[in-house]
Amino acid sequence: MGMNLQTIPRASQRRSLSLMVKSxxxxxxxxxxxxxxxxxxxxxxxxxxxxxxxxxVTMKVAGVNAPLGTIAWIEGPMAGVAFEGMMHPAMLDHLCEQTGASRAEPRQHRSI
Structure with a gap:
């Protein structure tokens, strides 16, 4: 069965970040x-x-496993992943704290 964008609920709040993750x-x-x-x-x-x-798709983000996901759409190098479970809001806060503010010295990508 083909998935289309209409069947995928738009998740609550999107947060922008830029983080290299191993998937x-x-x-x-x-x-x-x-x-x-x-x-x-x-x-x-x-x-x-x-x-x-x-x-x-499985991803490890800031040392934590994100929920299992499925590629929902692709546009060139960009892709949307729909999680099968929900990512816990506290986890999102944690992620954005890790990445959003570069007040700390730049982290090496190796830490994943």
Whole structure:
């Protein structure tokens, strides 16, 4: 069955961030840039062709596993991921604190 955008509920509050995360798409390890995130999903940027509609995606964000996701849409290097579970709001706050304010010295990407 094909998923279309109308069937995917727009998640509450989207928060912008820019964070390199280690993800697995069809069990391949792919590093993607997390562009925004909400309780129900996120937007990621990879290399064009890195994913296909319906692919299962797992991501580790700031040392924490995000809910299992599915690629819901793709536009060039950008893709939308719909989480199967909800991301806990406190987790989102934590993420945005980790990444949003670069008042601390820049973190190495290796910390994931």
């Amino acid at each position: 697995r798409v069809r069990s391949r390890v792919v590093f993607v840039d997390l562009v925004d995130i909400s309780e129900g999903g996120c937007k990621i940027r990879g290399k064009a062709g890195f994913a296909q509609l319906g692919d299962r």
